[in-house]
Amino acid sequence: xxxxxxxxxxxxxxxxxxxxxxxxxxxxxxxxxxxxxxxxxxxxxxxxxxxxxxxxxxxxxxxxxxxxxxxxxxxxxxxxxxxxxxxxxxxxxxxxxxxxxxxxxxxxxxxxxxxxxxxxxxxxxxxxxxxxxxxxxxxxxxxx
Numbered sequence: 001x002x003x004x005x006x007x008x009x010x011x012x013x014x015x016x017x018x019x020x021x022x023x024x025x026x027x028x029x030x031x032x033x034x035x036x037x038x039x040x041x042x043x044x045x046x047x048x049x050x051x052x053x054x055x056x057x058x059x060x061x062x063x064x065x066x067x068x069x070x071x072x073x074x075x076x077x078x079x080x081x082x083x084x085x086x087x088x089x090x091x092x093x094x095x096x097x098x099x100x101x102x103x104x105x106x107x108x109x110x111x112x113x114x115x116x117x118x119x120x121x122x123x124x125x126x127x128x129x130x131x132x133x134x135x136x137x138x139x140x141x142x143x144x
Contacts, residue, residue, distance in 0.1 A: 002114055007107070008106065010139050023092055026040065026043070027040070031141070048065065050064050056126025058123065073094060074093065075092065088110070107131055
């Protein structure tokens with residue numbers, strides 16, 4: 001199976017609790033996330049999250065995702081099946097550092113299937129900008 005991945009990791013001066021609070025407040029994503037907005041749903045295994053996604057010059061779209069994995073104060077992963085040959089995953093991870101009140105946060109996309117890899121290749125620049133923008137905004141919100 002073909003897989004393409006893009007990620008941004010960044011250091012944040014905040015506790016896992018402070019960072020997770022931003023993730024767990026789905027309606028609050030509008031205040032800090034420039035890519036995924038208007039989130040509705042619940043963080044639970046198999047639960048649906050509906051959101052609006054804006055990535056670069058791509059058309060804004062409303063999409064429904066399924067929570068695949070989550071662990072409080074650590075990670076949230078959702079997935080979307082886009083037809084027979086295309087699946088995308090979106091993830092947010094929190095890794096505490098030894099220094100109290102500091103973490104590494106990561107966000108990224110994983111595309112699988114032939115069409116997923118083609119989508120990634122065609123839109124790599126916009127996807128890179130999206131993960132960078134989310135990382136910077138997440139950091140700013142958590143440190144505020």
